[in-house]
Amino acid sequence: MTKEELWQAVLAQIQLNISPANFATWFKNTEVINTKGGEVVISVPNSFAKEWLEQKYNKTIFKILHTLDENIKDIKYIIGKQELRITKKERIEIPLIDQLEFSEFKLDKETNLNPRYAFENFIVGPFNELSQAAGLAVSKNPGFIYNPLFIYGGVGLGKTHLLQAIGNEINKNFSEKKIKYIPAEKFTSGVITSIRNQEMENFKSKYRQIDVLIIDDVQFLAGKEKTQEEFFHIFNTLYEKNKQIIISSDRPPKTIPALTERLRSRFEGGMIADIGIPDYETRFVILKTKTSEKNVDFSDEILNYIALNIKKNIRELEGVLNKLIVYQKINNQILTPETVKILLKNTIISPPKITTPKKIIQVVAEFYDLKEKDLLTLSRRKEIVYPRQIAMYLLREELKNSYPFIGRRFRGKDHTTAIYAYEKILKELENNEKLKEEIELIKQQIYNF
Ligand code: ADP
Ligand code: MG
Numbered sequence: 001m002t003k004e005e006l007w008q009a010v011l012a013q014i015q016l017n018i019s020p021a022n023f024a025t026w027f028k029n030t031e032v033i034n035t036k037g038g039e040v041v042i043s044v045p046n047s048f049a050k051e052w053l054e055q056k057y058n059k060t061i062f063k064i065l066h067t068l069d070e071n072i073k074d075i076k077y078i079i080g081k082q083e084l085r086i087t088k089k090e091r092i093e094i095p096l097i098d099q100l101e102f103s104e105f106k107l108d109k110e111t112n113l114n115p116r117y118a119f120e121n122f123i124v125g126p127f128n129e130l131s132q133a134a135g136l137a138v139s140k141n142p143g144f145i146y147n148p149l150f151i152y153g154g155v156g157l158g159k160t161h162l163l164q165a166i167g168n169e170i171n172k173n174f175s176e177k178k179i180k181y182i183p184a185e186k187f188t189s190g191v192i193t194s195i196r197n198q199e200m201e202n203f204k205s206k207y208r209q210i211d212v213l214i215i216d217d218v219q220f221l222a223g224k225e226k227t228q229e230e231f232f233h234i235f236n237t238l239y240e241k242n243k244q245i246i247i248s249s250d251r252p253p254k255t256i257p258a259l260t261e262r263l264r265s266r267f268e269g270g271m272i273a274d275i276g277i278p279d280y281e282t283r284f285v286i287l288k289t290k291t292s293e294k295n296v297d298f299s300d301e302i303l304n305y306i307a308l309n310i311k312k313n314i315r316e317l318e319g320v321l322n323k324l325i326v327y328q329k330i331n332n333q334i335l336t337p338e339t340v341k342i343l344l345k346n347t348i349i350s351p352p353k354i355t356t357p358k359k360i361i362q363v364v365a366e367f368y369d370l371k372e373k374d375l376l377t378l379s380r381r382k383e384i385v386y387p388r389q390i391a392m393y394l395l396r397e398e399l400k401n402s403y404p405f406i407g408r409r410f411r412g413k414d415h416t417t418a419i420y421a422y423e424k425i426l427k428e429l430e431n432n433e434k435l436k437e438e439i440e441l442i443k444q445q446i447y448n449f
Helices: 003-017 020-027 047-068 081-085 088-102 129-140 159-173 184-196 200-208 225-240 261-268 280-293 300-309 314-331 337-349 357-367 372-376 382-399 403-409 415-431 433-446
Strands: 031-034 039-044 074-079 149-153 179-183 212-216 244-249 271-275
Touching: 003 020, 003 031, 003 047, 020 047, 039 047, 047 074, 047 314, 129 149, 129 159, 129 244, 129 271, 149 159, 159 179, 159 212, 159 244, 179 184, 184 200, 184 212, 184 225, 200 225, 212 225, 225 244, 225 261, 280 300, 280 314, 300 314, 300 337, 314 337, 314 433, 357 372, 357 382, 357 433, 372 382, 382 403, 382 415, 382 433, 403 415, 415 433
Parallel strands: 039 074, 149 244, 149 271, 179 212, 212 244
Antiparallel strands: 031 039
């Protein structure tokens, strides 16, 4: 059997066992280039395919190869032959894109700080310079300059990034200080659990030992009186001891509904700074910087087009970049401005994207090589639980389905399971580049992107 025949035989087997979409995505342009010494070398078109074959299909491929030829003991995947044909520019790019998957960072369990968020990669423009300057000042002299520091601005504009950067910077400058970053929602559930378990004293005393308390999205405390009361006490204790408190919200303290007057006046007692919407120049700089961080190189014409058209917030700018990077990676071709225009048409004009729960479940099942009914069973196997959580996340994110509806769709699972799944995936997406790419790919299949 020649190596071509060998690989054809393997592909024929695999094709029988996985969905056509997956087959096309992962096995297109693969070939066996060597079979010496019991090692089969398979060439794949890009790093993405390499990783997927190694992680998801290696066992199957090996089994088939071994039945075809007992002498085969090992498989190696290399990124392709195609390299010979690519232009100089591409050659620089491809190995670098590889790093995308390794740019995951670890969250510190004690502080909840993520080193990904730093001042060094926080881009400053007219829209956020006041907040940035205030944050930097606080991190040089925590507790004594602006206390509390209250940062507000719309979604996706960099509040979490800035708060975390302040925490990381203080950590660097004053390693002995105890820092804690916590989203207000999580603080609330901490209060509720402590009340339920009668551990309120313990809860409070833990917070009283903190030197720098960072509370993100404080608007979530609106209407939660008991939580506000506990927070008020913790706030006072820390404030009196000159401990730094940093707060973010999507709106200024004055306009947070159902915020007790005493808490509002505490918030207004320090420095209040806002983050606005970045102007065109800053959007361009952001794109330029982010592409270089991600080690991709899009032409200025492309970046200009994105900067002119994507205006809402920085998260959206990043989203578009990721989409383009994934596209470039899968297709292993340099993006042209024309392709970008076509790819972004949906994002810019944003016609209502149409899909259904059925379609989402079907695509997710196919993507992970499961049967739809596997996804809908009660199985707790990891290979099923994770895709199921992703499907639940997508029903929520793409269709805004209610949690009880999502629960019912998955054979009467409780709505709390759906909430848990949604939040888990959302959280993971913050740091997991690989998951981001997977979800981007799934969405592309859902919308036939
Ligand atoms: P918010 O908390 O206001 O909703 P985030 O802090 O989560 O927004 O920001 C959304 C994304 O945009 C994050 O990935 C963040 O790193 C990025 N980002 C926001 N502002 C900046 C900035 N000034 N420079 C670089 N990246 C930014
Ligand atoms: Mg945030």
